[in-house]
Amino acid sequence: xxxxxxxxxxxxxxxxxxxxxxxxxxxxxxxxxxxxxxxxxxxxxxxxxxxxxxxxxxxxxxxxxxxxxxxxxxxxxxxxxxxxxxxxxxxxxxxxxxxxxxxxxxxxxxxxxxxxxxxxxxxxxxxxxxxxxxxxxxxxxxxxxxxxxxxxxxxxxxxxxxxxxxxxxxxxxxxxxxxxxxxxxxxxxxxxxxxxxxxxxxxxxxxxxxxxxxxxxxxxxxxxxxxxxxxxxxxxxxxxxxxxxxxxxxxxxxxxxxxxxxxxxxxxxxxxxxxxxxxxxxxxxxxxxxxxxxxxxxxxxxxxxxxxxxxxxxxxxxxxxxxxxxxx
Ligand SMILES: [Zn+2]
Numbered sequence: 001x002x003x004x005x006x007x008x009x010x011x012x013x014x015x016x017x018x019x020x021x022x023x024x025x026x027x028x029x030x031x032x033x034x035x036x037x038x039x040x041x042x043x044x045x046x047x048x049x050x051x052x053x054x055x056x057x058x059x060x061x062x063x064x065x066x067x068x069x070x071x072x073x074x075x076x077x078x079x080x081x082x083x084x085x086x087x088x089x090x091x092x093x094x095x096x097x098x099x100x101x102x103x104x105x106x107x108x109x110x111x112x113x114x115x116x117x118x119x120x121x122x123x124x125x126x127x128x129x130x131x132x133x134x135x136x137x138x139x140x141x142x143x144x145x146x147x148x149x150x151x152x153x154x155x156x157x158x159x160x161x162x163x164x165x166x167x168x169x170x171x172x173x174x175x176x177x178x179x180x181x182x183x184x185x186x187x188x189x190x191x192x193x194x195x196x197x198x199x200x201x202x203x204x205x206x207x208x209x210x211x212x213x214x215x216x217x218x219x220x221x222x223x224x225x226x227x228x229x230x231x232x233x234x235x236x237x238x239x240x241x242x243x244x245x246x247x248x249x250x251x252x253x254x255x256x257x258x259x260x261x262x263x264x265x266x267x268x269x270x271x272x273x274x275x276x277x278x279x280x281x282x283x284x285x286x287x288x289x290x291x292x293x294x295x296x297x298x299x300x301x302x303x304x305x306x307x308x309x310x311x312x313x314x315x316x317x318x319x320x321x322x323x324x325x326x327x328x
Contacts, residue, residue, distance in 0.1 A: 088132065
């Protein structure tokens with residue numbers, strides 16, 4: 001039995017046909033965790049779909065109405081990059097409900113997973129990049145509305161910048177110009193960090209600079225990584241960003257967006273992390289959160305490895321990392 005819960009439903013499957021996004025990955029992860037004995041049936045809890053009221057804590061009534069009535073424009077559907085269907089809407093409402101439930105369990109057990117979610121490219125008024133609804137933002141706003149938390153931090157380690165997250169939590173402020181990194185890494189071209197913060201949710205994104213999205217609205221901390229960065233440099237930047245963020249801000253919940261796509265064999269990524277390096281990444285986030293007593297809610301976001309098995313391994317390893325760090 002794990003010392004934390006895994007929120008999962010077979011209905012997380014996204015009905016999007018043949019697509020670079022492997023919609024079956026959630027079920028594959030769940031099966032693998034059971035088969036390898038890493039988890040047992042009792043570790044899993046089933047989500048209920050988010051209510052429309054929950055979704056409206058983040059998304060505009062106009063957008064929600066379009067989704068519920070199937071009246072997105074052709075352009076809006078194209079931008080989402082997944083084919084609209086009422087079934088797809090249900091899957092995203094369920095993913096958001098899963099993140100709400102995972103946040104709830106994280107506050108009780110120090111850590112919890114949504115074996116899904118992490119749809120960080122969704123904006124209040126439109127979807128983008130395979131993301132219709134921003135489940136993580138919905139979960140944060142719901143926890144705040146219920147007075148469970150006042151503040152949260154997102155730590156986004158997907159290879160793509162969390163543009164939706166940055167936009168949703170930007171609050172009212174003047175966008176700042178990119179700042180050159182103060183330190184810089186020892187070897188190779190240094191990554192650049194940008195910083196701007198105002199509000200009750202502090203957003204950190206580590207991502208490949210030369211990748212989607214072209215326009216990157218400012219997160220509280222953005223680490224724009226050069227192409228092909230490897231394990232050690234990546235982990236140093238992550239450590240740096242976490243320390244800097246936690247010096248500036250005290251979150252009551254940390255939402256870890258554990259994308260599998262910084263992997264060197266990813267089809268949509270251009271970084272060079274190994275499977276082992278990605279697990280060290282997960283351990284680092286969990287160790288830092290545990291040391292400071294900050295509950296962690298995990299979501300999965302992207303993962304487009306040439307071999308689906310690798311994506312499944314990376315996602316399963318995130319559970320193993322939590323098990324190791326939070327045991328005892
Ligand atoms: Zn991604």
